[in-house]
Amino acid sequence: MAWCAAVTTFQFSPINAPPAAQTVNHRCVPLSVANRCRRPPVVFASAASAAAITGNKEVIETDKAPAAVGPYSQAIKANNMIFVSGSLGLLPETGQLISDSVDDQTEQAMKNIGEILKAGGVGYDSAVKTTIMLADINDFSRVNAIYAKYFQVDPPARSTFQAGALPLGAKVEIDCIAVLP
Structure with missing residues (x-):
């Protein structure tokens, strides 16, 4: 048998x-x-x-963050999680990079992520994983200092790496996964 x-x-x-x-x-x-x-x-x-x-998936959209620059959603809510697409330092009003400064772009990317999370019903404290893509790894410490302001308590898991190039000539792109309460 x-x-x-x-x-x-x-x-x-x-x-x-x-x-x-x-x-x-x-x-x-x-x-x-x-x-x-x-x-x-x-x-x-x-x-x-x-x-x-x-489960089913739900598209999350807000006009308080830049519209997607391709065939994707700002975020998707599925399985009690929110998957935020990579966010650049774009101004929601114009869809243009805030400036050529990695500091300004990082700050704006984090604000954009916050608005998308808010539209999904959560905040930065619900983030469990982020990925930071840098055009130049030498900007790591500058980006890290700004990023840390948004995740002061129980920061999410994170990966950071240098990308060959980022969309629209950006210097930083950040994505995020968050859990729903």
Whole structure:
């Protein structure tokens, strides 16, 4: 008698599709295969519970932050989280960089992120992860000093790296992931 693990896969149609468009497949795999997984499998009681976990997505938009400069949203709310797109130091009124200064651009990018988070119903204190992309890594300490003003208590996890180039000739771009209360 060979032991096996049940594996369930779910296939979901686009958001807002009727539940009938979702399919569930069950199969059995040998334990030796199941044990090679790097993570334990996620188990859902039903397709309905899987849909509840994956949830729907909601676009977050505000005119208090610059409009997206491409085919993306300012932010998306999904799974009790807010995913803020990379924010440049653009003025919301003009869509132009505030100045050529990395300090000014960082300050404005952080203000833009704050407005987008506010439109999503949270603030800086809900941020759990940010990514900072710099045109020049030598600006790290200047950007870090301004960034620190916005996350004084329990700062989020963060990655910072130098990008080859940023949109519109920007010197800094910052994205953010926040959790909903």
